[in-house]
Amino acid sequence: MLSDCLLNNFRITSQIGSGAYGLVFHVVDILTSREYAIKTVFKSSSMDEFYNKNGLNNNSQVARATLLQTQLYHFFKSFQKKLFLPSVDLDSILQLTENELNRLPHYREIAFQLKVQSHGNIVKIHQVLESSIATFIVMDYYDRDLFTSIVDHKHFTNDGVLIKKVFLQLCSALDHCHRLGIYHCDIKPENVLLDRNDNAYLCDFGLSTKSKYLAPNVCVGSSYYMAPERILYCLNTTTNGIHVDECCSSLPTDTGDIWSLGIILINLTCIRNPWLKAHQKEDNTFHHFANDSNVLKKILPISDELFTVLVKILQLNPYTRIDIKTLVSEVSSITSFTREGPLSKVPAFSSEAYMAHIIRNENLYLDGLSHFAVGKEQQQEQEEEQEEAEPESDIPSTYNSDGSMEKYEYTNNNNNNTFLSSSMDSTPYQSDIDDMGASKDCKFQQDTLRNRLLCLQMNFSTLTDGPNEKWLPDY
Numbered sequence: 001m002l003s004d005c006l007l008n009n010f011r012i013t014s015q016i017g018s019g020a021y022g023l024v025f026h027v028v029d030i031l032t033s034r035e036y037a038i039k040t041v042f043k044s045s046s047m048d049e050f051y052n053k054n055g056l057n058n059n060s061q062v063a064r065a066t067l068l069q070t071q072l073y074h075f076f077k078s079f080q081k082k083l084f085l086p087s088v089d090l091d092s093i094l095q096l097t098e099n100e101l102n103r104l105p106h107y108r109e110i111a112f113q114l115k116v117q118s119h120g121n122i123v124k125i126h127q128v129l130e131s132s133i134a135t136f137i138v139m140d141y142y143d144r145d146l147f148t149s150i151v152d153h154k155h156f157t158n159d160g161v162l163i164k165k166v167f168l169q170l171c172s173a174l175d176h177c178h179r180l181g182i183y184h185c186d187i188k189p190e191n192v193l194l195d196r197n198d199n200a201y202l203c204d205f206g207l208s209t210k211s212k213y214l215a216p217n218v219c220v221g222s223s224y225y226m227a228p229e230r231i232l233y234c235l236n237t238t239t240n241g242i243h244v245d246e247c248c249s250s251l252p253t254d255t256g257d258i259w260s261l262g263i264i265l266i267n268l269t270c271i272r273n274p275w276l277k278a279h280q281k282e283d284n285t286f287h288h289f290a291n292d293s294n295v296l297k298k299i300l301p302i303s304d305e306l307f308t309v310l311v312k313i314l315q316l317n318p319y320t321r322i323d324i325k326t327l328v329s330e331v332s333s334i335t336s337f338t339r340e341g342p343l344s345k346v347p348a349f350s351s352e353a354y355m356a357h358i359i360r361n362e363n364l365y366l367d368g369l370s371h372f373a374v375g376k377e378q379q380q381e382q383e384e385e386q387e388e389a390e391p392e393s394d395i396p397s398t399y400n401s402d403g404s405m406e407k408y409e410y411t412n413n414n415n416n417n418t419f420l421s422s423s424m425d426s427t428p429y430q431s432d433i434d435d436m437g438a439s440k441d442c443k444f445q446q447d448t449l450r451n452r453l454l455c456l457q458m459n460f461s462t463l464t465d466g467p468n469e470k471w472l473p474d475y
């Protein structure tokens, strides 16, 4: 419905996702032909107005997505399908105070992602465009998510090295977020994207928080992946293993993310979830696991080695859960994921292989090196054995012949200091270039468009002050 609509220099080609408050589109930059994803986050005030005006209730997810599409379509249509919107200076979003973020909750997601996106395994935001009904977040585009890749493409069933690579990259990204005081709180395969070389990128910071501690039973996240203390936190030491003296009004947030990593490790190795939710009263399987962790070995085809690691992750007591650094080290050195089949034998990562896969987080890499130095000879032997056993054609095509990965080019997008603190009217307006698609080869018009976009960069204060106040939702 929205295909062929133009948003600045981005042509919308298709819708690729939808969530509670927004829609995600695949777009192509008509100036560079590069692909991007644009996440459209609707302002709740404009949503409420729309629902009220049309006498609708906004409970169903499908109904919401359809209504969001309709609302956006009408918005584009009123500007002849060509919107020209100002971009918000990214640095100014990073400077927003807690008060300002409370007034603009959808900017919290953007601010947190901007804060951590220097890490190579986190989806990068390039621009934020503002309009009266929604904020448009321009991000790098990846055509697969981890869920589709695991479940539909069965991409990991035969490749233990790939499992390690993706999982360790994810650990690295999360460790980076935690070091910067950002806790994701919605780690799940749908929120991990993959590029053509099977590198992982964490996205959707919509539920992330800066709170180092959360109250027990704060139900945040997605049910399969949520830690037990977020669902049902009870004081009974005999059923949940948490010592009474450790029960308090708040529990660490980071260990909740680590629990979710454990479920993802099960997804990657077994293509299934262990339980529907970590609720002892409502989920029988989880209830049995809480009483005896050996249940995991009965319901999943996991090796003893993987079982040992999983038990350290899926500790009911958030204080005794494994930390990310140890987790990285243990998963790196694992030699079997399953009891039988292609994942029953996987190579332990040498320090070189580890470096090639996890180079994106220097802290994690440098601190983890000592672990690999010890067992290096043994690992070399294992690798040689592996080489002998496997024909060269079994090496995934995403690796170079020496086993290393293609270098990821990270370009820093800190060119926003060119913004003008413009006091212009920020109402979206139609582009005065008649057909931007047809003007692709015309350098003059391209330059005009570029200049136009540059001039339209604005400081956040221009959105929150004066005449632009009308863009702010009514909280």
Ligand SMILES: Nc1ncnc2c1ncn2[C@@H]1O[C@H](COP(=O)(O)OP(=O)(O)OP(=O)(O)O)[C@@H](O)[C@H]1O
Binding pocket: 016, 017, 018, 019, 020, 021, 022, 023, 024, 037, 039, 123, 139, 140, 141, 142, 143, 145, 190, 191, 193, 203, 204, 205, 206
């Ligand atoms: N940068 C991207 N590249 C490609 N696809 C993306 C990108 N960002 C998001 N998507 C797709 O859109 C879906 C929804 O995105 P996202 O999770 O950010 O939105 P959301 O509104 O927070 O959704 P939810 O409410 O389900 O968490 C993702 O699961 C993914 O499939």
